Amino acid sequence: MAKGNANQKVNEWLRGRNGSDEISVFCLILALLFLIVNIFVKSIFFTVLAVALIGYSAFRMFSRNLEARENENAVFCEFLGPVRPWLRNPARAAAEAREYKHFKCPECGKRMRVPRGKGKIRIRCRECGNKFEARS
Ligand SMILES: [Zn+2]
Known part of the structure; x- marks a missing residue:
């Protein structure tokens, strides 16, 4: 069987x-x-946990119930907050962390980012208009 054919089957x-x-x-x-x-540690406990996690991960990847999986993932992403980009693309998240500093609006909790190395700056929240000072 040709390789292209196999790829097509997988796709x-x-x-x-x-x-x-x-x-x-x-x-x-x-x-x-x-x-x-x-x-x-050499404990059956960790082995079982790891196998269960890999199994669940595989179940998600091969699941055909896209709507349910998407909803679960949205809830999980909400829970992750700022950790999310590190799971999605660690290299990009690292570059982002080098170039930008992230702040949370003290009024409404909205997250925002500013370029690093600008010294003390005044930030205006785009969500609620609240102004606060921070060191970038
Ligand atoms: Zn705000």
Whole structure:
């Protein structure tokens, strides 16, 4: 069988499935951590946890119930807050953290970012108009 044909089969099989999302990436990272811990601890508990997490992650990636998975992931992303970009694209998140500083509006809690290295600046919240000073 030609390689192109095999790829096509895989693509067809993946079509209409959820694919990787924040929850599945998070589960895989957690599973990896448990497996690393288990090298030292050697406990069935960590093995079972890691296998369960990998299983759940695979279930999400291959799930055809896109709406349910999307809703679950949205709730999870809300919960993650500023950690989210680190799961999505760690390299970009690191570059972003070098270039920008993130603030939370003391009035309404809206998150915003300003370029780093501008000294003490006045920030105006785009959400509620509140002004506050911060060091960038
Ligand atoms: Zn605000």
